[in-house]
Amino acid sequence: MTSSRRPFNFSAGPATLPEPVLRQVAAEMLDWGGSGMSVMEMSHRGKEFGAIIERAESDLRELLAVPAEFRILFMQGGGLGENAIVPLNLGRGGKVDVAVTGAWSRKSAAEARRYADVQVAAEGFVPVGQWRLRDDAAYVHVCSNETIDGIEFHELPQLTHGVPLVIDCSSHLLSRPIDWRRVGLAFGGAQKNIGPAGLTLVFVRDELLGHALDICPSAFNYATVAAAQSMYNTPPTFAIYVAGLVFQWVQGFEYAGQRGLAAIERRNIDKAALLYAALDGSGFYENRVPAACRSRMNVPFFLKDETLNERFLAEARAHGLLQLKGHKSVGGMRASLYNAMPLEGVQALVSFLQDFEARHG
Amino acid sequence: MTSSRRPFNFSAGPATLPEPVLRQVAAEMLDWGGSGMSVMEMSHRGKEFGAIIERAESDLRELLAVPAEFRILFMQGGGLGENAIVPLNLGRGGKVDVAVTGAWSRKSAAEARRYADVQVAAEGFVPVGQWRLRDDAAYVHVCSNETIDGIEFHELPQLTHGVPLVIDCSSHLLSRPIDWRRVGLAFGGAQKNIGPAGLTLVFVRDELLGHALDICPSAFNYATVAAAQSMYNTPPTFAIYVAGLVFQWVQGFEYAGQRGLAAIERRNIDKAALLYAALDGSGFYENRVPAACRSRMNVPFFLKDETLNERFLAEARAHGLLQLKGHKSVGGMRASLYNAMPLEGVQALVSFLQDFEARHG
Numbered sequence: 139m140t141s142s143r144r145p146f147n148f149s150a151g152p153a154t155l156p157e158p159v160l161r162q163v164a165a166e167m168l169d170w171g172g173s174g175m176s177v178m179e180m181s182h183r184g185k186e187f188g189a190i191i192e193r194a195e196s197d198l199r200e201l202l203a204v205p206a207e208f209r210i211l212f213m214q215g216g217g218l219g220e221n222a223i224v225p226l227n228l229g230r231g232g233k234v235d236v237a238v239t240g241a242w243s244r245k246s247a248a249e250a251r252r253y254a255d256v257q258v259a260a261e262g263f264v265p266v267g268q269w270r271l272r273d274d275a276a277y278v279h280v281c282s283n284e285t286i287d288g289i290e291f292h293e294l295p296q297l298t299h300g301v302p303l304v305i306d307c308s309s310h311l312l313s314r315p316i317d318w319r320r321v322g323l324a325f326g327g328a329q330k331n332i333g334p335a336g337l338t339l340v341f342v343r344d345e346l347l348g349h350a351l352d353i354c355p356s357a358f359n360y361a362t363v364a365a366a367q368s369m370y371n372t373p374p375t376f377a378i379y380v381a382g383l384v385f386q387w388v389q390g391f392e393y394a395g396q397r398g399l400a401a402i403e404r405r406n407i408d409k410a411a412l413l414y415a416a417l418d419g420s421g422f423y424e425n426r427v428p429a430a431c432r433s434r435m436n437v438p439f440f441l442k443d444e445t446l447n448e449r450f451l452a453e454a455r456a457h458g459l460l461q462l463k464g465h466k467s468v469g470g471m472r473a474s475l476y477n478a479m480p481l482e483g484v485q486a487l488v489s490f491l492q493d494f495e496a497r498h499g
Numbered sequence: 500m501t502s503s504r505r506p507f508n509f510s511a512g513p514a515t516l517p518e519p520v521l522r523q524v525a526a527e528m529l530d531w532g533g534s535g536m537s538v539m540e541m542s543h544r545g546k547e548f549g550a551i552i553e554r555a556e557s558d559l560r561e562l563l564a565v566p567a568e569f570r571i572l573f574m575q576g577g578g579l580g581e582n583a584i585v586p587l588n589l590g591r592g593g594k595v596d597v598a599v600t601g602a603w604s605r606k607s608a609a610e611a612r613r614y615a616d617v618q619v620a621a622e623g624f625v626p627v628g629q630w631r632l633r634d635d636a637a638y639v640h641v642c643s644n645e646t647i648d649g650i651e652f653h654e655l656p657q658l659t660h661g662v663p664l665v666i667d668c669s670s671h672l673l674s675r676p677i678d679w680r681r682v683g684l685a686f687g688g689a690q691k692n693i694g695p696a697g698l699t700l701v702f703v704r705d706e707l708l709g710h711a712l713d714i715c716p717s718a719f720n721y722a723t724v725a726a727a728q729s730m731y732n733t734p735p736t737f738a739i740y741v742a743g744l745v746f747q748w749v750q751g752f753e754y755a756g757q758r759g760l761a762a763i764e765r766r767n768i769d770k771a772a773l774l775y776a777a778l779d780g781s782g783f784y785e786n787r788v789p790a791a792c793r794s795r796m797n798v799p800f801f802l803k804d805e806t807l808n809e810r811f812l813a814e815a816r817a818h819g820l821l822q823l824k825g826h827k828s829v830g831g832m833r834a835s836l837y838n839a840m841p842l843e844g845v846q847a848l849v850s851f852l853q854d855f856e857a858r859h860g
Contacts, residue, residue: 372577
């Protein structure tokens with residue numbers, strides 16, 4: 139089976155993964171590196187898995203240029219888990235300001251209210267200069283890519299009041315560089331650009347560790363997890379292994395004369411531009427997100443005649459274009475263009491959009 | 500590569516998995532069931548993964564004869580996570596009694612103190628009639644198989660004071676039937692008998708749902724998870740898929756004229772008997788656990804001459820007998836004999852024990 143024979147999978151997550159990674163995972167399933175074991179079967183404390191997690195962490199640190207003053211933690215619980223785990227660790231039972239730009243940050247604000255005095259800093263995508271911010275807040279929370287709404291911060295807000303910024307970057311993590319100077323803590327579920335669901339990545343400044351509330355479960359206490367090199371609990375070993383292979387794939391990725399994360403970002407820009415241009419150029423489809431905050435990763439769109447939705451999805455599937463149905467809270471369609479989606483996938487989608495319009499428009 | 504060529508892996512967890520399951524996982528890695536997707540790439544809300552999780556749950560319910568009044572939850576966080584999640588959900592901020600029979604229940608007691616008034620009901624493996632139990636406790640916690648200490652409850656304690664029993668059964672879950680009449684809640688990490696690390700199984704009586712403390716994170720609130728059919732958070736989809744294949748393997752397993760869980764249990768009894776007899780029949784090795792509570796799953800043992808430990812481990816590895824080193828808190832050796840360990844693996848271990856003794860005894 140050649141690469142071009144796999145359908146293009148636009149799922150918002152869990153999401154498409156690089157085919158070479160899947161092939162390697164399959165090939166090593168019964169015997170990793172001559173160990174006689176599947177990675178699933180290894181003690182997390184053995185030297186084999188130790189080598190896997192160390193390389194994964196160091197490759198990720200290199201790819202994203204994570205400064206030494208940040209710890210990288212491999213955890214469990216996903217974005218919704220972190221909505222509680224962050225205020226349990228960083229909130230100090232005090233004040234937390236949350237910019238509500240969509241469905242995910244709204245959930246984060248609601249969950250943080252269990253543990254902190256939460257203020258909505260902004261409703262909708264407004265400039266940071268207009269946010270309501272408190273100087274004595276423990277942190278400011280932002281969802282830097284809203285998967286459901288298709289909204290992305292192309293530049294992280296620059297806070298000037300000395301309060302740490304927390305970013306939920308689940309759905310664009312590893313799709314572009316991160317300006318760490320602006321960040322206190324970043325977290326993301328793996329199941330978009332990185333690997334299987336069930337792995338959560340946390341990047342946290344050393345200076346923010348050690349202030350967890352007493353009610354914080356030990357397994358979710360960043361200081362405890364950091365002190366144990368992500369081995370306080372048995373970590374999701376297989377997911378970490380797959381993530382590590384994805385990191386290696388990104389390192390070797392080439393596009394438009396570039397390599398690594400720069401190449402990945404360049405292709406993501408091109409993919410998104412291609413799809414938005416097709417949508418904007420049509421009177422048949424529409425994307426309703428302002429250009430200033432359109433996501434490169436998640437592109438929700440609508441057929442102006444929504445009675446055609448089911449036919450659109452069925453025909454798309456028949457053309458090998460999978461999982462285009464929009465989130466149930468938004469309706470319509472959504473195409474997620476994560477790192478592993480090739481340019482050819484977006485070209486095929488655009489061709490299909492035009493063909494479907496020609497037949498039904 | 501034939502089945503007999505794989506080394507025997509005695510890891511305490513993550514642990515050996517059935518070879519046919521690993522082969523199927525490898526074969527389906529790029530295309531599950533003609534979907535064109537790896538299971539890792541599927542939306543958890545799509546019909547493909549829906550079919551996977553529904554079958555996994557119904558097969559597990561059938562295998563363990565889980566009564567209708569129990570909910571089965573697929574969660575994250577492992578046993579150490581549950582040490583907090585259980586008191587957050589069931590403790591009601593009141594009293595919790597914990598039988599401390601080893602390292603794991605000791606950790607559970609310590610963690611529960613964050614959320615409840617904890618009393619140690621017993622220190623060591625003493626008959627339930629001698630436990631200090633409070634009539635107004637919210638629940639009684641027991642670790643029904645102590646992985647580190649090699650101690651197992653062959654029969655669950657029968658509580659007569661009307662207080663629910665919680666069992667941490669991580670390391671013998673699915674190795675034997677469970678007497679659900681005695682249980683209020685059971686939990687276990689998957690990484691012993693069931694599948695990859697990062698998946699936690701919870702079986703909870705309906706009547707115990709709905710009493711979580713306000714400080715319980717939504718992602719770990721049993722009622723919330725149950726209401727969402729384990730889809731409140733993105734579940735660890737790939738681990739659930741592998742677990743489902745293991746359930747199918749157990750259903751079809753045959754041994755000594757039996758089939759399914761009964762056959763698995765019969766083989767586990769035979770494997771453990773073989774190894775304990777070899778240890779007890781030798782003056783060179785010893786297992787220090789009283790016969791009444793010896794674990795079928797985890798067999799810690801010592802060489803009486805501990806200066807031979809490194810040589811023992813190196814020679815064992817050369818004989819294809821992996822991961823026999825004991826837990827760092829106990830020392831010595833440990834052989835874990837989970838479901839996927841064939842009888843031939845234990846026979847090979849016993850032969851090696853005798854051969855090593857003949858050469859060094």
